[in-house]
Amino acid sequence: MGQKYMKAAVLTGPKQIQIKEVPVPAVGPGEIEIQVSACGVCGSDVHMWKSGKGWAEFDGDFWMGHEFCGVVTNPGNSNFKKGDRVVFWANLYCGKCDMCQAGQEQLCREVNGTNYIGFVCNGAYAEYYVGRASNAYLLPDTVSDTAASLMDPLMVAYHAIRRSGMKLHDKVLVAGSGIIGQMLGELAKKAGASYVAMYKISDVKTQRAREIGIFDEYFDGNDPQREKGLKEASGGGFDIVFEAVGDASALAACIDGVRPGGKIVMIGNSVEPEISFAMNRAVLQEITLLGSVSCTRKEFEETIDLIAGGLIDPEKYVTEVLPLEGLQHALERQIAPEDPMVKFVVKPNGG
Numbered sequence: 001m002g003q004k005y006m007k008a009a010v011l012t013g014p015k016q017i018q019i020k021e022v023p024v025p026a027v028g029p030g031e032i033e034i035q036v037s038a039c040g041v042c043g044s045d046v047h048m049w050k051s052g053k054g055w056a057e058f059d060g061d062f063w064m065g066h067e068f069c070g071v072v073t074n075p076g077n078s079n080f081k082k083g084d085r086v087v088f089w090a091n092l093y094c095g096k097c098d099m100c101q102a103g104q105e106q107l108c109r110e111v112n113g114t115n116y117i118g119f120v121c122n123g124a125y126a127e128y129y130v131g132r133a134s135n136a137y138l139l140p141d142t143v144s145d146t147a148a149s150l151m152d153p154l155m156v157a158y159h160a161i162r163r164s165g166m167k168l169h170d171k172v173l174v175a176g177s178g179i180i181g182q183m184l185g186e187l188a189k190k191a192g193a194s195y196v197a198m199y200k201i202s203d204v205k206t207q208r209a210r211e212i213g214i215f216d217e218y219f220d221g222n223d224p225q226r227e228k229g230l231k232e233a234s235g236g237g238f239d240i241v242f243e244a245v246g247d248a249s250a251l252a253a254c255i256d257g258v259r260p261g262g263k264i265v266m267i268g269n270s271v272e273p274e275i276s277f278a279m280n281r282a283v284l285q286e287i288t289l290l291g292s293v294s295c296t297r298k299e300f301e302e303t304i305d306l307i308a309g310g311l312i313d314p315e316k317y318v319t320e321v322l323p324l325e326g327l328q329h330a331l332e333r334q335i336a337p338e339d340p341m342v343k344f345v346v347k348p349n350g351g
């Protein structure tokens with residue numbers, strides 16, 4: 001049998017994607033080959049795209065893509081069958097360390113925030129993907145390809161809600177208008193929040209959120225009376241606040257909005273290695289600051305159930321579905337400040 005080739009959206013330099021014919025990798029032990037159905041375009045792709053390289057050294061071509069699903073074309077020695085629809089979890093956890101043993105795979109000692117498919121190895125912006133079967137999960141028929149490619153932001157929002165310990169009737173503030181912020185609002189409402197508000201700097205991305213109609217109120221980051229407005233609207237401060245931006249001014253807004261004794265869950269990845277914040281306010285008001293990253297392996301499976309069971313339909317957040325050739329365009333729109341895009345999905349095999 002001759003070598004099989006496929007199209008891949010190769011990262012060839014800073015802000016440069018080139019569609020190339022590349023060999024389909026061989027299926028090794030414990031691996032499966034899938035024909036990629038859909039792959040979500042993520043904010044973290046933008047960082048690699050800007051720098052022109054992945055998070056590891058690559059001998060040959062590198063292509064990104066870590067939010068994906070597909071149809072099994074070669075099950076290797078796994079329990080999957082040809083034709084099975086699967087969604088991949090991009091976290092390359094080791095399964096052996098103390099964190100993995102405790103069911104905290106998002107904190108795996110080997111992963112440490114960086115060991116993901118499409119970052120340290122080739123991803124799914126290609127017609128086929130070959131990778132370890134233990135990261136693949138069967139998809140029920142009730143979860144569409146597009147919905148499955150939105151598992152990544154949804155699982156982040158789901159894990160953050162669980163980390164927050166949110167209770168019925170809590171008042172919730174979300175700082176950030178991106179897809180994770182919007183999904184956080186929807187999950188918080190559906191988990192029983194009595195009042196859900198968004199804090200945002202601009203209205204460019206809130207158009208979709210307003211159409212969907214989950215948020216009770218929007219607060220403008222440029223308002224000099226910000227703290228007064230947030231405290232008054234929430235009757236003394238929000239019980240739970242999510243930071244889904246990753247910068248000092250959004251964290252400051254979270255501290256302005258939270259009630260004494262309340263919680264701030266930090267999800268945003270800061271570009272700066274260090275940011276400062278009003279520590280004394282956190283101390284004197286006994287504010288709990290929590291970090292939240294990705295999700296556990298169990299929560300990944302539960303996120304599939306959330307979609308399959310109809311609790312949330314992530315497809316409504318999709319701005320546009322594009323072919324592989326559209327990836328460059330999607331990434332350019334992703335960084336255009338006036339673009340109202342919320343989420344792009346790439347379908348390398350059409351459909």
Ligand SMILES: [Zn+2]
Nearest residue numbers: 042044067152
């Ligand atoms: Zn992502």
Ligand SMILES: [Zn+2]
Nearest residue numbers: 094097100108
């Ligand atoms: Zn581990």
